[in-house]
Amino acid sequence: MMTCQCQNNCPPDPKAFLGEGGFGIVAKCRDTMTNRAVAIKVNKSRPDILQQAKLEIFILEQLRRLDSDAANIVQWNGFFHDGERVCLKFELLDQCLRDYIWDRKNHCLPISEVRPILGQLTNALSHLGSVGMVHADLKPGNIMVVNRHESPIKVKLIDFGLACPASAVMPGDRVGTVGYCAPEVMLGLPYNEAIDMWSLGLVAVELATGLPLYPGNEDYDVLKFIIETQGQPPDHVLDSGVYTEDYFIEDKDKQQRWTFKTDQQFQYETGYESLETRCIKLTRLDDLEQIIMFRRGPEAGQRLFVSLIKQMLALDAHQRITPSEVLRHPFFSPKSSLCIDMSAEISQNPVVFQHPSNLESKRSQKINCSFQNSVEFSQQVFVHTSASPSFSSDELELVKGSILGKHYKVEAFLGEGGFGIVAKCRDTTTNQAVAIKVNKSDPDILQQAHVEIFILEQLRRLDPDAANIVQWNGFFHDGQRVCLKFELLDQCLWDYIGDRNKQGLPISEVRPILGQITNALSHLGSVGMVHADLKPGNIMVVNRHESPIKVKLIDFGLACPASAVMPGDFVGTVGYCAPEVMLGLPYNEASDMWSLGLVAVELATGVPLYPSENDYDYLKFIIETQGQPPDHVLDSGVYTENYFIGDKYKQQRWTFKTEEQYKGSVPGTGHESLETRYIILTRLDDLEQLMMFRRGPEAGQRLFVSLIKQMLALDAHQRITPSQVLRHPFFSPGLSKRFPCINIERPY
Incomplete structure (x- = not known):
């Protein structure tokens, strides 16, 4: 006899229900005859679910041929009926892999833990292949840690509700979970055991980074994410897909016959609006090494891990690595995973090996x-x-x-x-x-x-x-x-400006400095890096006595790969960081452009535009000069509600909190808003007038202000890029003559 801890006559236990889905629930139960805890999958009594339960029993019967411990698969102990419901009995395991990952610091595992987990799951796939079975729904939620407190860790594969013999697969069969299923499944090709290897590759990435690589709500988004990182499947694969034309347009006259549909084309045909759901965006799988190093610090074996992942995620299933090949990969040979000793002074490329305990920069x-x-x-x-x-x-x-x-x-x-x-x-x-x-x-x-x-x-x-x-x-x-x-460089830009009595630099000096730092951002962008703390103190004059002046960007202590930025990451210096950073949106290279815009204003006027001692005042100053960020930006901010009040019934859904409202909503801060500005502008256009009064009229001032307005766009997606800055008329002295400076005697 079985009693479930979820029954009315038992004390409430939030862990009694272990999982639920369209099939029904999985409950932790007590066998009253043996006093043993077990896991029971209770299927609903609907005819279609009962039929699926019977198919699962068929699969589980085939798997009885395998030793569940040796094969790293859950032990099935038969089934019984409870009225019209079919109940499947399994050994009780400890915790699913998704929860195990999230319980860890930084939400990711060291390579030393990834290796045995990946090895055991590969072993499970090898055993499934030996009996001709495809799991078809491999994901962190279907992998269980046997006992999280035991070392070495042991895992088992569970949930064979979608499993099937590879020989029974039909073209167009759709199985799996969006974000984990292989391209051939989404395209409707006949699949085999190789789809499990694809899924395992994505699980492995999630183990090492703490984040899914291709999360998506629909197959279209997942395919788009795959293509943006790995390119699209070859034409010979697309040619055979039952659903290829749902996502691709064919043009037989092109060398690459299939073209992935744009968001607009797909939305027009289906009504579905594509959503960006990724936490990490890679332009190639090789960049995984950089992400892993940034999230956990350098560790032995990271490069080998990435080389293995690339083979597990081959777009053509026929080129994908097999379980036996995985287990022979050098990643599973510790001797080939050496890191470089940092004990000696070196100048060549090292692999550093410390593990950052907290990479969320504050x-x-x-x-x-x-x-x-x-x-x-x-x-x-x-x-x-x-x-x-x-x-x-x-x-x-x-x-x-x-x-x-x-x-x-x-x-x-x-x-x-x-x-x-x-x-x-x-x-x-x-x-x-x-x-x-x-x-x-x-x-x-x-x-x-x-x-x-x-x-x-x-x-x-x-x-x-x-x-x-x-x-x-x-x-x-x-x-x-x-x-x-x-x-050794000469002088920081703060000092260089201060030496001019804070009256600002002439346009003829602002132009080369702004051009050189824009060039620095362009180069950083070429390697996918965000500086994240651009300000006058982090820009150095190489030699103040040389002409023309040369400057360099320094201090990369907060720099990070753009692809490693997480929503809510807080970096930079108050008074220079971009609105999206303050609001907790994922930021990218555009945040450096905002900071450079403020540095440029400081160069031209001698004083900072938005100096402040706290985030609230900084946002208030921005809003008083430029207005508030648009609602669609505020909607996505992790910290928006710290500073704004939402009202869905207003045309402008968000309203900036008054000082009293902010003080009352953030208990314990003792916030008192302070006016710390040297210059107070009601609009950015007034910069031109300010510059003229501080230094007198100069050619190029109006073009400078037009450039600043584009650098300080409140929506990062609308902000000008480094290449666009360098093509701006401000950097074409001849064009500046078309926009002569304003005569200050003319009334405004």
Whole structure:
């Protein structure tokens, strides 16, 4: 006799129901004869569900030939009837893989845990193949951890409700879960065991990143996501699909005969509006290595893992790797998964191996590390330091004359922050002056330093002079501290502006600086990186005495791959970060363009446009000058409701909170709004007048303002791109003559 813990005569137990679906429910029950806990799949009494239950029993009977423990599949213990319901009995397992992933820090697993899980599931597929079976619905919810507290971890494959003999598959059969089924299933080709390998590849990616690679509500979206990352299936595959014409248009005169339908074409035909549901967007599968390193830090075996995933996700099922080939892959040979030792000073590309415990960058953790003295406005969040011959830190114990890494002699201190200090040092072997970023030995700071090294390694692909970014010359250890070596630059842009009495620079100087930093953003975009903390303190003048002026972008401590950004990530400096960052939307390279727009205004006027001490004031200043972001932007913000009140019945659905409303809605903050602006504009067009009064009329001022308005578009999708900036008439001096500066004697 079975009693379910969900019965009315038992205490409420939220874990009594283990799962539910269209078939019915899975319940944790107690066998009253043996006192053993079991899992019971209770099917509804509908005729079609009863028929499906009978088919599942048929499949489970075939699988009785396998040893469930050796094959990593759930043990089935028969069935019984409860009235008109068919109930299937299974061993009780601990936790599904989806929950197991989410219980882990960063919601992803280290390679050392991914490897045995992937190996066991591959073993399960190998055993299923030995009896000619296809699971057809492999996903994290259908994989169970036997006991999360046991080590090594053991997993089993469950739920054979859609399983079938490979020999029984018909063209057009649709099975599986959207986001995990193979392309051939969506296209309606006859499928075989290879579809399970595709699904397992996606599960493996989710294990390593904590996120599904191709989440989607409909097959169209999933196919679109696949194509954007891997390209489309070859024509010979598409030719055979029952449903190919649902998603593709054929043109026999083209070399590639099939073209994927646009969102508009598909919506016109079906009425379905495509949705962007991805948390990570890759332009190629190779970028997975970068994502994994950024989310967990570098680990041995990451590159081999990605090479295996590429074979598991082959678009042509005939080219997809088989279970036996997976288990022979070098990824399962630890000896071939070595990382590079960081114990010695090196300048070549290293594979760093620390595991960041928290990669969600917090704005409050970011401190200025510019390479020279910085005169900072009172509202900035950074610690003011100036180049000094003496400095002492209890944690770093560094003074002038200290030796770092055997042959770097400290001459002065250029910057200080939560990470540690930046020092001007002399390389005693070459007599060359360099800048050394000395990180504290705190474990969290060391982990962040290793992430920064990873970012800087990606930037080695760029020529630092051509790309206007600081040259990084490797790293070394000084005891427990990680030290990063950079070229020594002259002066940060804050100081350069301050030396002009904060009256702003002439347009003739603004233009080359703006052009060079735009060039830096263009190069960063070419390798998929977002700087995420662009401001005058992170832009350096190479040599203030040289003409024409040259600048470089520095400090990549908050930089990240655009594809690794998560909704709600909070980065940057108050007063410079883009609205989408404040609101908690996924950001991309466009956030750097917003920051550069504010830097450009500061160059031209000598003062920041939206200085503030907190997010609320910053958003208020933006809204008072530019209006509020459109509703469709606010709708998607993780933090929108912190600052706005929604009213679906108004034409403008969101209203910015008053100071009183904000203070009342955020208990414990003690927020008092402060007016910290030097200039208050009612519209961006007024910048032209302001510039003329501060510096006098100059050619190009009107074009400059027209460019700023495009750089500061409130909707990131409408913001101008680096290539568009460099083609703007502001950078064509001849064209500037068509837009002469305004005569200030003319009335407004």
